[in-house]
Amino acid sequence: MAETMRAYRMSGWGDAPGATAVPVPRPGPGQVLVRVAGCGLCRSDLTMRRMPRAIGERLGWAMPFTLGHETAGRIAALGAGVDGLAEGDPVALVATGSCGTCRFCVRGLDNSCPRGSAGRGYGLDGGLADYVLAGRRGLLPLGGLDPRHAGPLTDAGATAYHAVRRSLPRIVPGGTAVVLGAGGLGAFAVQFLRLLTAARVVAVDPSQDRRAYAESVGAHHALSGVDENTADRLRALTGGLGADAVLDFVGTDATIAAGLASVRPAGAYGLVGSAGGRLTAPWFGTLPKDGEVYTFQGSTIADAQEVIALAAAGLIRNEVEEFGFDGVDEAYTRLAAGGLTGRAVVVLER
Template sequence: MEVPAPSPGPGEILVRVAGCGLCRSDLSMRQLPQAIGARLGWRMPFTLGHETAGWVAGVGAGVTGVREGDAVALVSPTSCGTCAHCLRGQDNCCPAGATGRGYGRDGGLADYVLVDSVRALLPLGDLDPRTAGPLTDAGATAYHAVRRALPRIVPGGTVAVVGAGGLGAFAVQFLRALTAARVVAVDTNPDRLAYATDFGAHDTQSAVDGLRSLDAVLDFVGTDETIAAGVAAVRAGGAFGLVGSAGGRLEKSWFGALPRDGEVYTFQGSTIADARDVVSLAAAGQVRVEVEQYPFEEVADAYAAVAAGTLKSRAVVLLS
C-alpha cells in the first residue's frame, strides 16, 4: 500500500527507516482475526515491523536530546513510562505493552515510522542502523533471559541454551561476555550448532538428554519435550528460563519435578534498560549482529524463509 509519510506532532519523532528485522510473531499477526486485534485495542490494518533502526528525520515541538540525522534504534516493546511497573524498571510488564509499533500500530516495514516519545530511542553511535534492528527484540529478549539467570550461575558452572537460532546465538554471546560458565548449545539442526560454536559455545549437542546439574537452562524452543528435559537438567538452586513460545507444558507434579530452591521463570519481551545494555555491548564489540539482508521488494521471500525456518540468523529488510 502507498500511504502518506507521517508528520511528527508535539513530543513525537519521525524516523527514516534504514532496516527492519522480521520476527516469527509477524507470521502470527498476519493471520490474526480482526476481532482478536480489536479486543487488544489494535488499529487494523497496520504496518508490521518491531525491530527497527534508522535516522531521525524530524522532531515535533518540545522534543529535546535528539536531532535530525542521529542514528537510532527503536525500543521494541511499548510502555507508558508512568505506571508502577515502569517506575520500577519493569516496563516489559506495562499494561500498555499490548499495543505498539508493529503490533497494533504502524511499525518499521515502511520508509518512515513515527515514535511517540524520546524514551523509545536508542542512540546507535557508530553502529550501522541497517542491521541494528534485531538488537532491540531478539537481542534484548535473549539478554533479559540471561540477566534473570545470572544470580544462579557460578564461575565454572554450566549453562545450556536450547535452540541455537537468532535468539539463542545472542544468548550464547551474552553468557560468554557476562559469565565464566561453560556454555552448551542444544539444537537438532547441525548448521545451527555450528553457528552457535562460531558465536562462542564451548560444546554442542542435539538434545538436552544427558545434561545434569546445570546452573541454568534457557529454553528458546518451548515444546513439552524441551521444557521437561530442561527442568530435569537444572541443579538444586539453579534456574530454568522459558522464552520459546511453542506452547509446551510441564505435565508433572511440582514436587520432585522442579529444581529444589531453584527458579523457574517465563516472560515476554524485555526492558528499555535491557535494550540499552545490548546496544552498549554491540558498540563495544562484545556482541555481533549477524543478519540475512533482503531488499524491500523481496519481503515476501524473507517472510517465507522465516516461516520455513531456513534462516540461521535474523532476517532484515533494507529500506534505505
Template sequence: MSPHSCGHCIWCARGQDNNCDDSIVGRGYGIDGGLARYVLVATTRELVKLNTLDPVVAGPLTDAGATSYHAVKRTLPRIPPGGTAVVIGAGGLGAYAIQHLLALTSARVVAVDVSTDRLAYATELGAHDVLEGVNDDTTTELHRLLGGGANAVFDFVGIDQTITHGLQSTGKAGAYALVGAGNGSLRGTMFDKLPRDGEVFSFQAPTIADTLEVIALAESGKLRVDVDIFPLDRVAEAYEKMERGELRGRAVVIPD
C-alpha cells in the same frame, strides 16, 4: 524499539517498563511495525541513540539481542563462577544468549538444537559443547557432561518437548527461562518437575535498559551480529527463509 511503555506507572518507575500497564506488545500483534519507510513513535522513550553502530546491525539487537539479554541477566544470581548454562534453540535469540553468557559469566555453555547448521554456528560463537536433538538421550548426555543439571536453562523454542527436557536439564537451585513462544505445555504434576529451590520464569519483552546495555556491548565489539539484508519489496522472501530456517542471523529489511 518495542514494547511501548507510558513512563509513569509503577512498573515504569521501577525500571520494569516491559511490564507497563499501558504496554502494547504481543505475539505478532500490537502497535504498527517497522516494515515501512517511516515509522511514527509516540515518544522519544522508544528511540535509541547510536554512537558508532550501524543501524542495520543495531536493528536485531533491539529485539532478539535484548530479549535474550533480559533472560540471561535474570539468571545471573543463579550462575556461580564456573557454573553451567544450557541454550535450547541456537537460532536468532539463542545465538545472542550464547554470546551474552560468555560476556557476562564464566559458565560452561551447552547449545542444544535439532539443526546441525545452527549447532555449527553456536560453536563458532563460542559454545563449549553442542548436542543435537531434544530427547531423553540428549538430556542424559547433558547430565553426564555437566555432572548433573545446569544452573540455568534457556528455552528459546517453547514446545512441549523442549519444556519437558528443559526442566529435566535444570539443576537444583537453578533457573529455567521459557522465552520461546511455541505454545507448549507441561503435562502431569508440577511438584516433581520443577527445579528444587529454583525458579521458572517467562516474560514478554526486554526493558529499555536491556536494549541500551546490549547496544553498548555491541559498540564495544563484544557481540557478533550476523544479518541478511532484504529490500522492502522482498520482505515475503525474508519471511519464507525465516520459516525454512535458512537465515544465519536475523533478516533486516531496508526500505529503498
C-alpha cells in the same frame, strides 16, 4: 518528502499481510519521524496473521497496522517539544511499548507495563515501511553502529540479554548454562553468557549451521535438537548434577520437559520461546527443587541500551542476512522454515 510510502501491513484479522502504499506520517508534539534504514523480522510476526480478533482487540490492537518491531534508521523530522536529537541522527527504536509513568515503568520494569500489549509492529504501525513515528522515550542513539543492521539488537538481542540477566544469580563459576534453540535469540544468549559468567555454555539446536554458529560465538558444546535423550545428555555433561540455568528459546512441549529435567536443584529455567508448549507432568519431581522458573515477554529499555553499548564496543556479533523490501515474503518463508542462521533484516535505506 514523498506523500506516500511503502509499507508491509496486516490488513485484517486472519488475513495474510502484504505490501501496500500508505501516507507518510507527520510527527506531532513529542514525536519523531524516523526514516527506516533496516527492520528485522521475528517469528512472532508469523503468529500475528493467525491472531483471533477477540484476543487482538483485548490486547488493544487495531487493524490495519504495519509489521516490524526491530527497527532502526535516521531521524527525518522532529515534532514540537523534542530536544536532544537532530535530523540525520542514527537511532534504534525500543521494541516494547510502555507508558513511562506506571508503577512498573518507574521501577525500570517497563516490559511489564500494562499498556505494553500493543506497540510498534504489534497492533500499532511498525518499521516495515519507509518511515515510522516514535515518541522520544522510544529512541536510542546508535552512535557509530550501522542503522541498517541494528534493529535486531532491540528485540532479539535485548530479550536474550534480559533472560541471561535474570539467570545470573543461579549460575556459579564453573557451572553450566544451557541454551535451547540457537537461532537469532539463542545465539545472542550464548554470547551474553560467555561475557557475563564463568560457566560452560551448551547450545542445543537441530540445525547444524546454527550449532556451528553458536560454537563460533562462544558455545563450549553444541548438541543436536531436543529429543527424549536430551536431559540425559546434558546431565552427563555435568556429572549427573544438571545445569545451573536452562534458557528455552523454543517453547514446545519437548523443550519445556527436557529443559526442566536438565536443571539442577536451586537452578533456573527460563521460558522465552513462544511456540505454545505445555507441561502436563506433576510439579513434584518435575520443577527444580528450591529453584526458579520464570517467563516474560520482551525486554526493558535498559536492556536494549546495554546491548547497543556491547555491540558498539565490538563485544558481540550481530549476524544478519539482508533482504530488500521486495523480498519480505521470501524472508518470512525462510524464517518460518528455520532456514536462517542469524536474523533476517529488510533493508529500506536507499
